[in-house]
Amino acid sequence: MSSSKRSSARLKALGALSFLLAACGMAWALGTGPHGAMPLDEQQKLLDKVMGTTAAGPPRGVDNLAWASIYIPADNAPNQERIALGRKLYFDVRLSKDGTVACATCHDVSRGFTDRRSVSEGIKDQLGQRSSPTVMNAAMFQSMFWDGRAASLEDQAKLPVLNPVEMGHPDAASAMASINGDPAYQSMFQKAYGRAPNYDDVGRAIASFERTLIFLDAPFDRYLSGDTKAISPAAQRGLELFNGKARCVSCHMINSSNPLGTDNLFHNIGVSARKQNFEQLAQKGLAAIQTNSDEQALDKLAIETNLSELGRFLVSRQRQDIGAFKTEQLRNVGLTAPYMHDGTLRTLWDVMDHYNKGGETNAFLDGGIEPLDLSESEINDVVAFLFTLTDKRFAQQNDAAFKEQQAQAAKQRPFRDDSLAHRETLPFEQRVMGAAGLK
Amino acid sequence: MSKIPHIKSVETRYLEERDRLFQGLQNLDRRKFLKVSTGAAAAALAAGASNHFHSFLPVNVAYAAPGAAGPGFTFAYISDSHLYIKKTNERFVRQLLRAVDDVNKLDPQPDFVFYGGDLAQLGRKEELDLGAQILKNIKAPVHMMVGEHDWFFDMGQHWNQLFGPENYSFDHKGVHFVVLMSVHEKDFWTARGMDPAERMHTVAGLDNAMQSAFEVGGPTRDWLKKDLDKVSKSTPIIVFSHSPLYKLYRPWNFWTDDAEDVQSLFKPFDRVTVLHGHTHQVLTNSIGNIQFHGMLSTAWPWPYAPQGLPALTVQMNRPNPFDSNDGLGDGQIIVHPDGMVDMLYNLWNRNPMQVKASYLSSGGKNDKPIVPTLASY
Numbered sequence: 001m002s003s004s005k006r007s008s009a010r011l012k013a014l015g016a017l018s019f020l021l022a023a024c025g026m027a028w029a030l031g032t033g034p035h036g037a038m039p040l041d042e043q044q045k046l047l048d049k050v051m052g053t054t055a056a057g058p059p060r061g062v063d064n065l066a067w068a069s070i071y072i073p074a075d076n077a078p079n080q081e082r083i084a085l086g087r088k089l090y091f092d093v094r095l096s097k098d099g100t101v102a103c104a105t106c107h108d109v110s111r112g113f114t115d116r117r118s119v120s121e122g123i124k125d126q127l128g129q130r131s132s133p134t135v136m137n138a139a140m141f142q143s144m145f146w147d148g149r150a151a152s153l154e155d156q157a158k159l160p161v162l163n164p165v166e167m168g169h170p171d172a173a174s175a176m177a178s179i180n181g182d183p184a185y186q187s188m189f190q191k192a193y194g195r196a197p198n199y200d201d202v203g204r205a206i207a208s209f210e211r212t213l214i215f216l217d218a219p220f221d222r223y224l225s226g227d228t229k230a231i232s233p234a235a236q237r238g239l240e241l242f243n244g245k246a247r248c249v250s251c252h253m254i255n256s257s258n259p260l261g262t263d264n265l266f267h268n269i270g271v272s273a274r275k276q277n278f279e280q281l282a283q284k285g286l287a288a289i290q291t292n293s294d295e296q297a298l299d300k301l302a303i304e305t306n307l308s309e310l311g312r313f314l315v316s317r318q319r320q321d322i323g324a325f326k327t328e329q330l331r332n333v334g335l336t337a338p339y340m341h342d343g344t345l346r347t348l349w350d351v352m353d354h355y356n357k358g359g360e361t362n363a364f365l366d367g368g369i370e371p372l373d374l375s376e377s378e379i380n381d382v383v384a385f386l387f388t389l390t391d392k393r394f395a396q397q398n399d400a401a402f403k404e405q406q407a408q409a410a411k412q413r414p415f416r417d418d419s420l421a422h423r424e425t426l427p428f429e430q431r432v433m434g435a436a437g438l439k
Numbered sequence: 440m441s442k443i444p445h446i447k448s449v450e451t452r453y454l455e456e457r458d459r460l461f462q463g464l465q466n467l468d469r470r471k472f473l474k475v476s477t478g479a480a481a482a483a484l485a486a487g488a489s490n491h492f493h494s495f496l497p498v499n500v501a502y503a504a505p506g507a508a509g510p511g512f513t514f515a516y517i518s519d520s521h522l523y524i525k526k527t528n529e530r531f532v533r534q535l536l537r538a539v540d541d542v543n544k545l546d547p548q549p550d551f552v553f554y555g556g557d558l559a560q561l562g563r564k565e566e567l568d569l570g571a572q573i574l575k576n577i578k579a580p581v582h583m584m585v586g587e588h589d590w591f592f593d594m595g596q597h598w599n600q601l602f603g604p605e606n607y608s609f610d611h612k613g614v615h616f617v618v619l620m621s622v623h624e625k626d627f628w629t630a631r632g633m634d635p636a637e638r639m640h641t642v643a644g645l646d647n648a649m650q651s652a653f654e655v656g657g658p659t660r661d662w663l664k665k666d667l668d669k670v671s672k673s674t675p676i677i678v679f680s681h682s683p684l685y686k687l688y689r690p691w692n693f694w695t696d697d698a699e700d701v702q703s704l705f706k707p708f709d710r711v712t713v714l715h716g717h718t719h720q721v722l723t724n725s726i727g728n729i730q731f732h733g734m735l736s737t738a739w740p741w742p743y744a745p746q747g748l749p750a751l752t753v754q755m756n757r758p759n760p761f762d763s764n765d766g767l768g769d770g771q772i773i774v775h776p777d778g779m780v781d782m783l784y785n786l787w788n789r790n791p792m793q794v795k796a797s798y799l800s801s802g803g804k805n806d807k808p809i810v811p812t813l814a815s816y
Contacts, residue, residue: 250761320788363541367764367788370530423529428536432543432576438525438532439572 034100035121038110040091047109050393051212059216060225063257070139070211071152076204078211081192086209088188089202094178095161097168098123103160103206106132112335112394113213118343122166129308131343134336136391137329139211142264146325146341149315153207158199163300172199215332215391216259223388224256231388238385241374246355246382250368251327254389261330261389266312268323269369270360271340281310311341322364334387334398337405348386349409352379357420361427371423511776512612515542515579517769518555518716519736521588522566530763531560534737535573538769541785543578549771550611552579555716555734556586556622556681562639564597571601582609586681586716587622587653587692592639595620606659608666614675614778617666620659621680621695622717625651645691652689652696653682660697663704675710675778683715683733685726688744693718705729710778712796720766721784721792724749725799732782732794740766751799753808756789764788 033039038046058067072078089095090103106120107113113135115121120132130146138144144156160166161175169175176199179185189197192205220239222230231239242248254261307314312321325341339345345354354360356379358371374382383405390398419425429437520535522528542552554574559566567589574581583602585595595605605620627650628638641647655663670676678684684701687693695701705711711729719741722733731749740758748754758766764787773781779796786792789811798806 319790363537363544364788365764367759367762367767370763423525426525426529426533426536428533428540432536432539432573434576438569 033105034093035105035115035125036117037105037108037115040093040102040104043104043109044091050109059214060221062216062221062259066140066257066259071142072211073152073154073204076154076208078208079192081188082205082208083212085185085188085192086205086207088184089179089206090209092179094182095167095169095175095202096123097170097174101167103135103157106160106166107135112136112332112397114336116337118338120166122163123168126165128163128165129306130341131338133328134332135210135213136215136332137213137260139207139214140260141262141326141329143326147312147315148266148326153210154200154203156203157206157210158203161202175199175202215393217391217393218331219388219390219392220254220385221256232384234381234384235388236385237378238381238383241378241382242385245378246352246372246374247368247370248355248382252330254330259331262327264327266316266321266324266326267366267368268311268321268359268362268364269325269354270323270362270365271325271342271344271354272309272311272323273360273362273365274344275309281307309342319364323362324364324366330386330389332390332394332398334390334401334405335394337401345415347405347409348383349379349405349413350415352382353413353415353417353421357415357417358427361431365427371421371427373422510612511774512550513547513771513773514551514553515545515549515769515771516553516555516714516734517542517574517737518734519557519586519719519738520570521557521560521736521738522570523560524563524565524569528560531738532569532573534764534767535570537764537787538737539573539577541769543576545771548579550579552577552581553679553714553772554581554583555679555714556584557588557716557736557738558583558586558598559589561636561643562589562592562597564593567597567601582616582618582679584618584679584681584716585620585622587624587642588639590620590622591624591642592635606662612774613776614677614774615670617663617676617678619655619663619678619680619684619701621655621682621684621701621715622653623656623659624653627651648690650692652694653692654696655680655684655701656697660700660704663701667704667708670708672707673709675774676705676708676712677774677778677780678705678711678713679715680713681716683718683722683724683731684713684729685724685731687718687722687724687747687749691741691744693744693747702726702729712778712780714772714780714782721753721755721786721794722749723752723782723794723799725751725802730779730796730799732780735766735768735770735784735786737767737769751803753792753794753810755784755786755792756811762788 093099093102106115114132120128144150150156193201219230251263252261312324339351345351356372356374359369387402517538525532558570585605589598608617641650682695684695685698713731716734718733719736724731768786770785771783781795784792792808794808795806
């Protein structure tokens with residue numbers, strides 16, 4: 001290839017990139033569909049750019065077995081028709097009662113497939129209790145939702161549609177009535193599943209589409225496969241801390257056979273403890289759950305009431321799960337602020353501050369959560385590492401997010417507590433000993 | 440005809456006792472008194488059998504009819520904190536703080552909090568002082584017991600200064616409480632020319648065979664005999680000892696060498712319960728008229744002994760090695776009006792376990808504790 005041809009190819013690539021940038025920049029600056037999401041047609045254009053043509057098989061660096069372990073129900077083998085139907089449904093606001101909310105509203109392509117809000121906003125501008133998790137790579141989780149109450153993407157996809165503070169259809173019939181009149185759907189459902197539109201197939205189709213949203217091609221993966229320059233020296237130090245002193249790897253093991261960086265378990269790290277009296281809540285939770293044990297009632301409870309803060313306990317009813325939430329994936333974590341189930345941590349520096357002080361002291365805290373004694377530069381290194389986990393297709397957005405978070409962290413570190421982090425004060429010490437503490 | 444051997448194994452005696460219990464069930468008037476918690480607690484435990492809800496309902500004790508020995512009450516315990524100084528190991532300090540926070544939050548407050556021994560790890564003044572400073576913040580009155588880790592550096596000198604005599608008794612709401620120093624050892628150190636630190640380290644090595652077996656010892660048994668002489672035989676007795684007052688597993692000193700002699704002093708009494716530390720686990724036994732319960736540690740859990748485990752013991756979970764709080768905890772003791780006790784194990788990060796007097800009195804037939812699922816992590 002001649003040098004002029006090469007540079008023209010590069011120019012083309014740059015052109016595509018700048019379109020992407022412009023789209024992202026605009027969305028961040030202006031917002032601007034209903035509920036602050038990027039307008040859905042622009043999201044779809046962005047998605048086309050990002051996805052391009054994806055090769056079959058596992059992304060580079062991902063173990064074949066890990067790839068094969070993605071759960072796909074026998075009756076929902078993916079094909080182009082199902083994926084196309086799912087994509088149409090994903091961007092369709094008619095699945096909400098008032099026609100303002102689509103899946104893509106809270107799982108916005110331009111916002112890391114989430115909504116950059118602490119908690120999500122549904123119909124009639126109602127706020128839920130939990131932060132919208134990203135759809136990127138969600139197919140690889142062993143359970144869905146922050147409390148793992150859905151076992152599959154198929155189950156998950158059907159619940160927000162019927163949740164009164166999310167998409168608000170009173171029942172499946174109402175949701176189906178809103179799209180049944182569309183002849184395009186009549187034919188797409190026929191092609192995809194060989195039958196008339198029905199609610200279970202809505203869930204299946206959306207799940208099929210979501211299984212295409214795999215974003216595992218990050219600088220970290222190139223580093224793992226031997227490119228020592230793929231991540232900065234700071235990020236390399238961060239990786240070492242991640243696997244050592246910072247103890248992240250205890251729950252967020254990340255490697256080619258565990259590409260997401262989650263143990264798929266549930267832990268109380270104290271996020272709820274800042275707001276709630278767990279023991280009182282637990283008793284309320286018991287009463288509610290003994291009368292309502294079906295999935296939809298549980299879903300309602302989790303979103304609408306402060307019992308939501310009990311997390312996994314609402315599903316498992318085990319003491320060890322009080323205030324426990326799913327270990328989130330770390331993939332693309334730079335794009336998915338704010339963090340934790342309630343979106344209370346705005347930056348990854350906040351996240352590090354939270355862990356550095358040993359979480360928030362409470363009677364149900366997971367015993368693996370301990371003060372870490374990380375220095376400022378060590379925190380910076382771990383954060384630098386975390387930003388290497390973003391898929392290269394969002395590299396520009398990732399850089400922008402890094403700078404934004406860095407600026408935010410320079411202004412405010414509300415969860416930082418040096419005394420606890422460096423074990424000068426111990427967890428429970430002030431509660432037990434009073435302000436004077438241990439001599 | 441051969442003579443019945445003087446010493447029987449703990450299993451043999453347990454099986455004999457169990458047979459006697461089953462045979463004598465109809466005659467056991469005492470069972471009438473063993474009216475245990477009803478209402479919320481009963482409902483909760485019933486629910487717990489199917490879905491483990493029980494832990495979150497208050498354990499309200501509906502006390503038996505008047506005419507029993509006392510009004511019934513509860514007390515709490517913390518045990519086996521094994522403190523080093525904070526600089527050496529802040530985790531154990533934090534875990535004791537957590538236990539104190541637990542008992543301070545109990546509502547209603549317990550009548551008192553009992554500390555089950557091994558406050559320090561190596562018997563140093565700094566370790567004991569640190570422990571004393573933390574325990575001072577317990578809202579309820581505190582009763583202390585000594586463990587071998589508190590003792591063998593200076594042979595109890597500093598512990599005695601901080602907390603008083605190691606053997607004592609007191610009466611509370613119709614129950615006679617006895618606190619025993621049960622971890623004396625025969626002198627293995629003088630002949631070997633050990634200094635205090637070497638002596639302490641030898642004892643602190645749980646399975647260090649150089650040390651001798653724990654014993655209450657002659658002088659303490661004499662003291663105990665005199666103390667019990669003043670107590671009517673119908674008075675319920677609750678005994679605290681650091682080592683289990685029976686013979687479980689010698690290599691780990693889960694053992695009291697003169698256990699039979701001590702047990703015989705309690706034989707004339709109708710109702711005797713022994714609560715012990717040292718074993719760091721849910722441990723349940725019944726020998727003759729005596730019911731035994733182990734206490735949880737706040738420092739680390741021990742595995743179960745490979746042999747000799749009393750058949751009545753329902754084992755707690757295998758602790759998850761990643762969760763440094765797993766298998767640890769503290770607990771409450773519900774004393775019924777007849778003086779018999781239900782033991783509530785407050786396992787941190789697990790569903791609590793309750794071992795009721797009626798479970799032991801029935802030889803394991805009634806009120807079996809909910810068996811934890813072992814496939815847990």
